[in-house]
Amino acid sequence: MIEARALAALEPELATDEPRWIRRIIIAVAIAFVGLFVLVPLAAVFAEALRGGIAAYGRAITDPMALSAIKLTFLAAGIAVPLNLVFGVAASWAIARFRFPGRSVLITLIDLPLAVSPVIAGMVFVLLFGQQGLLGPWLSGHGVKVIFALPGIVLATTFVTFPFIARELIPLMEAQGAEEEEAAIVLGATGWQTFVRVTLPKIKWGLLYGLVLCTARAMGEFGAVSVVSGHIRGRTNTLPLHVEILYNEYEYQAAFAVASLLVLLALASLVARRVIARRVEAT
Amino acid sequence: MTIEIRGLTKQFGTFAALDHVSLDVPSGKLVALLGPSGSGKTTLLRILAGLERPDAGTARIDGLDLASQSARQRNVGLVFQHYALFRHLSVYENIAFALRVRKRSRAEVDARVRELLALIQLESFEHRLPSQLSGGQRQRVALARALAAQPRVLLLDEPFGALDAQVRAELRGWLRRLHDEIHLTTVFVTHDQDEAFEVADRVVVMNHGRVEQVGAPADVFEQPANDFVMRFLGHVNVLDAELSDGHARIHGVTLQIGGDHHGDSHGRVYIRPHDVELARAPADGALAARVVRVTPLSGGLKVDLSVPAIGSRLRADLDWERGTALGLRDGDDVFLSLRRARVFAHSEPEPVVTAVA
Numbered sequence: 089m090i091e092a093r094a095l096a097a098l099e100p101e102l103a104t105d106e107p108r109w110i111r112r113i114i115i116a117v118a119i120a121f122v123g124l125f126v127l128v129p130l131a132a133v134f135a136e137a138l139r140g141g142i143a144a145y146g147r148a149i150t151d152p153m154a155l156s157a158i159k160l161t162f163l164a165a166g167i168a169v170p171l172n173l174v175f176g177v178a179a180s181w182a183i184a185r186f187r188f189p190g191r192s193v194l195i196t197l198i199d200l201p202l203a204v205s206p207v208i209a210g211m212v213f214v215l216l217f218g219q220q221g222l223l224g225p226w227l228s229g230h231g232v233k234v235i236f237a238l239p240g241i242v243l244a245t246t247f248v249t250f251p252f253i254a255r256e257l258i259p260l261m262e263a264q265g266a267e268e269e270e271a272a273i274v275l276g277a278t279g280w281q282t283f284v285r286v287t288l289p290k291i292k293w294g295l296l297y298g299l300v301l302c303t304a305r306a307m308g309e310f311g312a313v314s315v316v317s318g319h320i321r322g323r324t325n326t327l328p329l330h331v332e333i334l335y336n337e338y339e340y341q342a343a344f345a346v347a348s349l350l351v352l353l354a355l356a357s358l359v360a361r362r363v364i365a366r367r368v369e370a371t
Numbered sequence: 372m373t374i375e376i377r378g379l380t381k382q383f384g385t386f387a388a389l390d391h392v393s394l395d396v397p398s399g400k401l402v403a404l405l406g407p408s409g410s411g412k413t414t415l416l417r418i419l420a421g422l423e424r425p426d427a428g429t430a431r432i433d434g435l436d437l438a439s440q441s442a443r444q445r446n447v448g449l450v451f452q453h454y455a456l457f458r459h460l461s462v463y464e465n466i467a468f469a470l471r472v473r474k475r476s477r478a479e480v481d482a483r484v485r486e487l488l489a490l491i492q493l494e495s496f497e498h499r500l501p502s503q504l505s506g507g508q509r510q511r512v513a514l515a516r517a518l519a520a521q522p523r524v525l526l527l528d529e530p531f532g533a534l535d536a537q538v539r540a541e542l543r544g545w546l547r548r549l550h551d552e553i554h555l556t557t558v559f560v561t562h563d564q565d566e567a568f569e570v571a572d573r574v575v576v577m578n579h580g581r582v583e584q585v586g587a588p589a590d591v592f593e594q595p596a597n598d599f600v601m602r603f604l605g606h607v608n609v610l611d612a613e614l615s616d617g618h619a620r621i622h623g624v625t626l627q628i629g630g631d632h633h634g635d636s637h638g639r640v641y642i643r644p645h646d647v648e649l650a651r652a653p654a655d656g657a658l659a660a661r662v663v664r665v666t667p668l669s670g671g672l673k674v675d676l677s678v679p680a681i682g683s684r685l686r687a688d689l690d691w692e693r694g695t696a697l698g699l700r701d702g703d704d705v706f707l708s709l710r711r712a713r714v715f716a717h718s719e720p721e722p723v724v725t726a727v728a
Binding site for chain 2: 267268270271272273274275276277278281285286289290
């Protein structure tokens with residue numbers, strides 16, 4: 089990779105031997121596309137959010153319903169992301185280190201949430217845990233409410249976000265190999281010592297990258313959560329759902345104000361990704 | 372610490388990595404496992420370290436069956452071909468690793484690490500990361516790391532395989548001197564015969580998961596047990612021949628090979644390049660040959676010859692004095708005679724012949 093890049097740098101004339109006007113057209117098309125589909129909508133969100141002034145913006149995001157949505161969003165992500173952290177590390181460890189029956193099935197299944205429409209993911213949980221579902225009556229008989237409550241939102245979020253950490257770690261761990269772990273064990277380290285002292289430092293930047301992706305998605309998830317949440321204001325509304333409700337009630341300025349919070353979260357995660365991606369490449 | 376290996380067998384799918392290998396490594400000796408890749412030498416090492424489990428057979432260190440201990444409990448030092456240093460830890464912390472996981476006191480760790488840094492002559496590099504070291508330095512750190520917890524035996528898996536020729540030669544000498552100082556029972560895996568001969572007290576030649584021959588370097592080289600060992604240890608001229616009592620017929624030429632080869636058979640004659648003698652003048656029994664190419668080597672000359680009488684090419688190695696005395700050039704006509712030709716009975720591990728043509 090590095091060699092290829094160095095070679096390309098040595099022969100710039102060969103690599104970009106196009107007439108200048110063609111280069112300009114290609115660059116212009118790319119910029120126009122990004123502008124039209126990314127920058128303009130982004131600017132529109134903030135413009136609309138601030139249309140009523142700073143005070144209105146402040147009121148919209150400190151509204152009790154908005155605050156409750158923020159709290160719920162962070163709570164759901166705060167449970168789903170650690171769950172996926174454990175699952176992601178365990179799954180990538182198993183896939184990268186061992187050859188076992190069902191390994192290729194596991195690799196395929198990890199990608200399932202990316203292939204399935206989130207709405208369907210939500211409906212699966214309703215089918216399982218809803219009042220007419222398989223486990224719903226038994227659970228509600230024991231006083232556990234899953235659908236239209238926090239557990240359902242956490243389940244849906246976890247399902248939708250579980251590929252992100254494993255997909256980051258599997259190629260990284262396969263590329264790094266197991267020699268350092270073998271060395272650690274021969275040197276007398278226990279399994280846990282090997283994990284904490286050797287494996288974790290090796291994968292930490294990849295893991296962090298996966299965590300950022302996972303968190304960003306967990307906070308922004310709409311479809312699956314929408315199906316299981318029931319949209320109970322102040323109780324089961326997450327940030328994206330709250331935006332939808334405000335929008336449907338023609339509260340455009342408030343809707344965009346809350347939406348701008350999600351946009352800021354996304355931008356922060358983009359910056360974090362850039363920074364971390366550089367460290368991942370360095371390891 | 373002696374190592375006793377009895378009937379060790381390991382199968383990977385249909386591939387027999389080890390096939391009933393038995394071997395003794397005497398206490399304090401340095402033994403080289405020498406063989407081509409796929410001969411099972413690394414598998415043997417990994418079983419001793421506890422990273423692979425044998426299908427059958429036992430390995431004992433000082434009488435204690437290794438199967439009763441996990442890799443973690445064995446306390447063997449293992450050095451990997453590609454170092455396997457902890458990339459996120461400094462040289463100091465790499466060496467300290469085995470002591471840290473054993474929860475030794477800080478003072479004890481520091482004393483031992485300093486001692487080892489001095490031993491590998493990298494005192495001023497303690498804060499560097501492995502990526503900031505040269506290959507030879509990394510391998511020395513890997514060795515120090517393996518020695519830190521006073522292992523019972525030291526296992527080296529092609530330790531110099533990834534280094535360039537000059538660094539290899541230096542490290543070989545260094546490893547031998549180190550061994551003479553600390554006298555730790557050591558098993559050393561290599562596919563390089565020069566390395567094995569220079570460093571080891573004993574050489575174990577392996578092929579296809581089996582031990583072909585065990586002996587001191589000179590014995591293995593001088594008395595190869597079979598054709599594989601003969602071919603593997605240095606270059607050899609191989610000629611197809613009809614063998615009958617004491618003679619080998621190659622095309623029209625009959626070579627006297629003496630010895631006690633009995634009966635008629637089809638077989639091969641093995642001749643080391645240094646056993647091919649060249650002269651300008653014809654002599655009794657000498658064959659006419661033409662010099663194809665003369666190549667200078669470190670210790671003399673390599674001469675490629677075409678020998679029309681046997682329809683084959685041969686290689687002869689001459690020392691400098693003999694080479695310059697002959698003043699050979701490409702295309703010269705010469706006469707060759709053989710000091711020594713060997714015949715191995717088919718897959719019998721017994722050298723049969725010493726003879727003159």
